[in-house]
Amino acid sequence: MLATFRRWQDWAERRLPALTRYKRAEPLPIVLHRRRVYIVPTGFGAAFSVLLLVMLIGSLNYNNNAALLLTCLVGSASAASMLVAFRSLNGLRLTAVRQGHAMAGEPLVLQLVFAGGDHPHPSVQIYMRDQVDAFSVAARGEVLIPMNLPTSQRGWQPVPRIKLWSHWPLGLFHAWSWIHPDQTVLVWPRPETSGPSPAHAGDAGQHQRLHQGEDIAALRDYRIGDPQRHIAWKHSARHPNLLVKDFEEPESQEEWRLDWRQLSQLPTEARIARLARWLGEAETVGRPTSLWLPNDEIALGHGRSHYTRCMDALASLP
Amino acid sequence: MRFALFRRKPQAPIGTRPFDLLCITVAAVLGVHAPHLPIWFTAALAATLGLRWWQRRTRSGRAPLYLKLPLVALLSAAVIFHYGTLFGREPGAALAVGLLILKLLETETSRDVRVGAAFSCFALMAALLFDQGMVATALVALGLLPALATLRALEPARPATTLPRELLPALRLLVASLPLALLAFVFVPRLSSPLWGAPNASQSRTGLSPDMSPGDMSELLIDDRPAMRVSFDEAPPPKMQRYFRAYVMWSYDGRRWSTRDAGQTPISIEHGPTTGYTISLEPNGQRLLPALDVPVSVPERAQLTSDGEVFTDRPVNDAYVYAMRSATGYRLQAQLDARDRRFALALPAGFNPRTLALAERWRAEHGTNDAATVQAALALFHDGGFNYTLAPAPLGRDAVDDFLFATHEGFCEHYSSAFTVLMRAAGIPARVVTGYQGGYWNTTGQYLLVRQADAHAWSEVWLQGRGWVRVDPTAAVRPERVSLGAAAASATSDWSPNHWWLDVRNRWDVVNRWWNQGVIGFDQLRQHGMLTPFGLQDTNAGTLGLLLAFGGSLFAALGLSWAMWKRPPADPARTAMQVLERRLAAVGVARRASEGPQHYFNRAARALPSQRTELEQLMRTYLELRYAHEKPPVDLLKDFRQAARDFRPRRVVK
Numbered sequence: 001m002l003a004t005f006r007r008w009q010d011w012a013e014r015r016l017p018a019l020t021r022y023k024r025a026e027p028l029p030i031v032l033h034r035r036r037v038y039i040v041p042t043g044f045g046a047a048f049s050v051l052l053l054v055m056l057i058g059s060l061n062y063n064n065n066a067a068l069l070l071t072c073l074v075g076s077a078s079a080a081s082m083l084v085a086f087r088s089l090n091g092l093r094l095t096a097v098r099q100g101h102a103m104a105g106e107p108l109v110l111q112l113v114f115a116g117g118d119h120p121h122p123s124v125q126i127y128m129r130d131q132v133d134a135f136s137v138a139a140r141g142e143v144l145i146p147m148n149l150p151t152s153q154r155g156w157q158p159v160p161r162i163k164l165w166s167h168w169p170l171g172l173f174h175a176w177s178w179i180h181p182d183q184t185v186l187v188w189p190r191p192e193t194s195g196p197s198p199a200h201a202g203d204a205g206q207h208q209r210l211h212q213g214e215d216i217a218a219l220r221d222y223r224i225g226d227p228q229r230h231i232a233w234k235h236s237a238r239h240p241n242l243l244v245k246d247f248e249e250p251e252s253q254e255e256w257r258l259d260w261r262q263l264s265q266l267p268t269e270a271r272i273a274r275l276a277r278w279l280g281e282a283e284t285v286g287r288p289t290s291l292w293l294p295n296d297e298i299a300l301g302h303g304r305s306h307y308t309r310c311m312d313a314l315a316s317l318p
Numbered sequence: 319m320r321f322a323l324f325r326r327k328p329q330a331p332i333g334t335r336p337f338d339l340l341c342i343t344v345a346a347v348l349g350v351h352a353p354h355l356p357i358w359f360t361a362a363l364a365a366t367l368g369l370r371w372w373q374r375r376t377r378s379g380r381a382p383l384y385l386k387l388p389l390v391a392l393l394s395a396a397v398i399f400h401y402g403t404l405f406g407r408e409p410g411a412a413l414a415v416g417l418l419i420l421k422l423l424e425t426e427t428s429r430d431v432r433v434g435a436a437f438s439c440f441a442l443m444a445a446l447l448f449d450q451g452m453v454a455t456a457l458v459a460l461g462l463l464p465a466l467a468t469l470r471a472l473e474p475a476r477p478a479t480t481l482p483r484e485l486l487p488a489l490r491l492l493v494a495s496l497p498l499a500l501l502a503f504v505f506v507p508r509l510s511s512p513l514w515g516a517p518n519a520s521q522s523r524t525g526l527s528p529d530m531s532p533g534d535m536s537e538l539l540i541d542d543r544p545a546m547r548v549s550f551d552e553a554p555p556p557k558m559q560r561y562f563r564a565y566v567m568w569s570y571d572g573r574r575w576s577t578r579d580a581g582q583t584p585i586s587i588e589h590g591p592t593t594g595y596t597i598s599l600e601p602n603g604q605r606l607l608p609a610l611d612v613p614v615s616v617p618e619r620a621q622l623t624s625d626g627e628v629f630t631d632r633p634v635n636d637a638y639v640y641a642m643r644s645a646t647g648y649r650l651q652a653q654l655d656a657r658d659r660r661f662a663l664a665l666p667a668g669f670n671p672r673t674l675a676l677a678e679r680w681r682a683e684h685g686t687n688d689a690a691t692v693q694a695a696l697a698l699f700h701d702g703g704f705n706y707t708l709a710p711a712p713l714g715r716d717a718v719d720d721f722l723f724a725t726h727e728g729f730c731e732h733y734s735s736a737f738t739v740l741m742r743a744a745g746i747p748a749r750v751v752t753g754y755q756g757g758y759w760n761t762t763g764q765y766l767l768v769r770q771a772d773a774h775a776w777s778e779v780w781l782q783g784r785g786w787v788r789v790d791p792t793a794a795v796r797p798e799r800v801s802l803g804a805a806a807a808s809a810t811s812d813w814s815p816n817h818w819w820l821d822v823r824n825r826w827d828v829v830n831r832w833w834n835q836g837v838i839g840f841d842q843l844r845q846h847g848m849l850t851p852f853g854l855q856d857t858n859a860g861t862l863g864l865l866l867a868f869g870g871s872l873f874a875a876l877g878l879s880w881a882m883w884k885r886p887p888a889d890p891a892r893t894a895m896q897v898l899e900r901r902l903a904a905v906g907v908a909r910r911a912s913e914g915p916q917h918y919f920n921r922a923a924r925a926l927p928s929q930r931t932e933l934e935q936l937m938r939t940y941l942e943l944r945y946a947h948e949k950p951p952v953d954l955l956k957d958f959r960q961a962a963r964d965f966r967p968r969r970v971v972k
């Protein structure tokens with residue numbers, strides 16, 4: 001019994017792409033076309049066809065041709081709405097999946113980029129892992145649909161199967177297609193909740209260092225090589241030379257040189273969690289960090305992009 | 319504990335737009351049903367609709383159960399109060415419209431709106447059971463627009479527009495599906511006999527009735543709805559001979575004329591040449607078919623009585639088309655047997671003494687010269703100071719006495735009734751005949767339009783050797799009634815019709831006739847015969863189904879090609895490149911999804927070393943075309959397309 005069902009399922013997967021949720025993964029871009037859009041009447045559509053049948057029999061019985069004409073008109077409009085439903089999906093493309101950042105256990109925001117074909121795609125609905133959203137795409141337009149992907153552990157995680165469907169225009173027909181983009185997204189490790197600080201690896205430098213910071217310390221003359229966006233245009237206008245804003249930040253934080261090898265007494269996941277916590281703490285106070293990993297070495301740095309790079313490296317550890 | 323199957327998921331309340339559209343739909347349903355609903359009922363329902371709309375604008379929420387149940391009970395009570403029952407066509411329609419409006423009270427979710435819109439479609443169709451004229455059908459079809467727009471407005475994430483613009487896509491959908499609808503309409507096999515009882519005739523229909531008392535017809539004579547349309551096989555008869563006989567009335571009780579049961583006696587008639595014609599009769603709920611003068615052959619399922627009346631086997635509740643032949647020169651019932659003679663001379667005792675006295679005097683004067691007596695009576699009407707008016711003074715118990723000697727005014731009923739009484743009193747067998755006289759000859763459609771206002775009453779007298787002879791006493795008073803028609807005859811009376819408007823309507827009637835013949839009269843018989851010009855003598859239900867399936871698939875193919883049509887890429891260089899890619903793919907060099915043109919051409923050149931120079935040339939041209947210019951030069955593009963067309967990859971023999 002089970003074997004028969006499995007064989008039938010295999011056959012369905014082979015013969016009917018996108019009909020079932022067992023759609024195999026495929027590379028982007030995914031274009032919806034006639035081979036992968038399926039249509040059945042909705043519950044309302046079935047009830048409406050029963051109503052149409054009653055109207056048909058009634059008008060035939062009473063030999064009322066005007067009523068018959070009206071019934072035929074409603075019936076053919078319903079049939080035409082099936083084509084409109086199909087057309088709402090036909091030609092729709094999933095061109096890219098952009099990912100946000102999330103720790104394991106937090107939902108990860110995926111940005112699905114849908115592009116329209118040469119006609120509009122009104123009222124398309126999307127289902128992914130118990131979330132439903134609706135959107136419409138203009139002809140040759142593009143929309144970004146944010147979807148939350150629940151995560152449980154760090155590392156590469158495949159993008160789940162997505163169902164696209166539409167009841168457009170009258171709600172009589174359910175046109176749908178399953179898509180399964182061959183994409184993986186990276187989930188960051190979850191930092192441990194508490195633990196020791198890293199061993200001090202260098203003396204505390206208390207001196208103020210002039211550094212790229214947030215606060216404007218002074219205005220000085222332009223020197224070749226200064227970035228354009230630092231030029232104080234307003235002040236320069238009242239001055240013979242170009243003036244440049246000089247930024248300053250108190251470099252009060254000591255550097256942390258984080259090393260995988262320092263934590264050799266811990267199991268792998270605990271090591272990763274601790275490093276993630278340290279990275280997070282350093283990021284909140286703006287402390288420069290460097291990270292040494294078995295397969296990667298990241299030089300001293302700070303800021304959001306540095307943090308992202310370190311966390312990505314941690315997440316993709318084997 | 320409840321079953322999971324019946325647990326309904328809580329649904330979010332709908333927005334204002336779908337609700338507004340549903341209100342418009344329901345208002346349209348109420349509008350198309352209003353003509354047959356009592357005014358107070360329509361007003362109450364409209365008020366309910368308006369109140370609910372206003373209530374939901376201020377704050378949403380369903381009507382509570384303690385409000386809904388009494389309202390349903392009140393609705394049923396109102397229907398029963400007015401119609402006496404809940405079943406049947408009129409009460410059923412009233413109940414359906416009422417329930418639809420009460421459904422609005424609990425409409426909050428999209429499911430409720432869908433139910434409301436679908437039921438509105440049904441209620442719109444039900445309106446056509448009362449009037450299937452062209453204008454009514456068009457109005458009902460327009461009522462579908464808000465219904466479809468309502469369903470459309472329920473779908474999420476659709477572009478926002480104004481309320482009137484919501485109706486446009488629905489109109490487009492309806493227009494696009496019209497060809498398929500017409501195909502289905504023509505080929506859906508009609509039933510030869512109804513599956514269950516046909517609806518009862520409506521009581522309120524006006525038309526000729528099987529009995530008549532002077533004054534009855536005054537409402538009918540100002541009713542300018544069409545009664546029937548007649549097209550003649552040859553030239554139409556002259557105006558003076560356009561008498562369409564309906565009922566022949568023998569019995570008179572002093573006030574009212576009525577028909578008698580003619581029995582099964584066959585008609586006895588000697589006639590000259592006959593005229594063939596086809597009548598399209600508007601529904602009147604009666605079994606009688608009007609016929610020009612005296613019919614000699616009648617349609618199927620109809621029978622001819624000895625008086626020349628034609629009856630069908632069931633009441634005419636839908637437009638009915640029949641063909642007949644009639645004689646205008648004839649001798650009807652040359653021998654009058656004693657029983658019929660007694661009938662045709664019977665007068666109630668104790669009525670109209672002065673009339674009887676006048677008839678006695680004429681009889682003494684003219685003796686057995688019946689024709690002279692008839693002339694004397696006509697002369698009395700012509701010279702006796704009689705007036706033709708549609709609003710005559712009321713008559714007392716001795717109606718004919720009052721009319722002949724006191725009021726001197728009336729219309730066809732008064733004249734025919736008084737004339738027949740005079741004839742009977744003078745010993746001449748006579749009877750009253752009602753029917754239609756005159757009509758408007760529509761030159762565009764080549765047919766005679768007969769309106770209810772053309773209803774007429776006249777007399778027939780039996781003369782020795784000539785049988786029953788038609789005498790129209792109204793013509794003696796006002797000859798215009800016969801020569802110009804009812805409208806001209808009453809033009810000088812209080813009721814003066816707008817001639818211009820009537821003329822427009824007479825001309826417009828050709829469209830109604832076309833609708834009646836082409837759409838309403840398209841029955842099983844016509845359907846079976848419709849393919850005769852194509853060599854199919856009798857198209858039965860199987861053939862019709864086959865044709866329907868064939869035509870349906872044709873439309874399906876058309877629709878699918880529309881739905882799947884893709885605009886060809888407007889980039890000629892890309893098109894030419896695609897041709898090239900297809901050809902190279904055929905020899906095993908398929909372009910990968912993320913492969914640039916240069917890499918691809920180099921790969922192709924390695925795979926096909928014999929054509930390396932051609933491929934490199936193509937690559938250079940393509941790269942220049944793509945990247946070297948803001949706008950690609952025309953001759954370069956032409957060269958590339960030509961080269962791509964001519965390129966034939968030669969498979970390398972390894």
